[in-house]
Amino acid sequence: MPTIADALRAVKSSLPQGVELIAVSKTHPAELIREAYAAGQRHFGENKVQELALKAQALPPDIVWHMIGHLQTNKVKYIAPFVSYIHSVDSERVLDQIEHEAAKNGRIIKCLLQVHVAREETKFGFLPSELHSLLQSAFVYNLHHVRICGLMAMASNTDDIDQVRREFHVVQELFKQTKSIFFANDPSFCELSMGMSGDYKLAIDEGATMVRIGSSIFGQRIYNTEK
């Protein structure tokens, strides 16, 4: 079994300059995050509010926390005091709530707008047309505690590499379009979060600037099915 430090080193060495590694630690205990932290990793991603809040409390304050899972409006308050990035903004309502809670905490939260390109109906995110309408409303430009930093997407969960590549390509085109139409003068809009353990190399080929990698670093996740 390679150690977490070995696995991190292997993944990092496969990333080009300028691509940020978000180590996805969901379901894994704080000890494993400490191991990655000791090996120099600072950006970590979680997909559940409660788990994220508990881990943030228990772990060093200089960790840069990324919320990458679907976020319910009524739970934004639990992460607003500390979260750096929210990748999974998928509605105007949640964006409004992030603004509200970030203001209460005197913070600016960096947000990525999640877009839906995968075949699975179960995945979240704006359709390209919805993204366009959102960005046409003045609301978005009056957010003072949210910084919109780019787009996030997940590809279909399939072995069909061409399908995955096509989906990432669609997102890249959407990113470029969005940048040139709505954020041409905003250098903050520069991140494209896409790619997981199984598909991050394809994502990088299609312009990803952030990759979210879990199992290649921490091993397989074991989900507790008793709830």
Ligand SMILES: *Cc1c(COP(=O)(O)O)cnc(C)c1O
């Ligand atoms: C779990 C998860 C990942 C990481 O998946 P791996 O296949 O373990 O690398 C990336 N992004 C999101 C949104 C996730 O929920």
